[in-house]
Amino acid sequence: MPTLHCPHPTRLPAVDTTQRFVRVLEQRPDGLIAFEFAIGWPELACELLLPEPAFHAFCAANRAQRLDA
Numbered sequence: 001m002p003t004l005h006c007p008h009p010t011r012l013p014a015v016d017t018t019q020r021f022v023r024v025l026e027q028r029p030d031g032l033i034a035f036e037f038a039i040g041w042p043e044l045a046c047e048l049l050l051p052e053p054a055f056h057a058f059c060a061a062n063r064a065q066r067l068d069a
Helices: 052-062
Strands: 020-027 032-039 045-051
Touching: 020 045, 020 052, 032 052, 045 052
Parallel strands: none
Antiparallel strands: 020 032, 032 045
């Protein structure tokens, strides 16, 4: 298999994977919380949906920093 070489390598900023981020998007009437979760870079997140008690447990377990607070 040939090796691919990038003529202009891109330098990415260092990432600290110990940093965790949460941004609440919506607190729904059915008790679910829609939020974004990111590791290292707050700009690169995935969207999740959890019941409120599970959301608080998730944030505590990940020691997540709230970005919306």
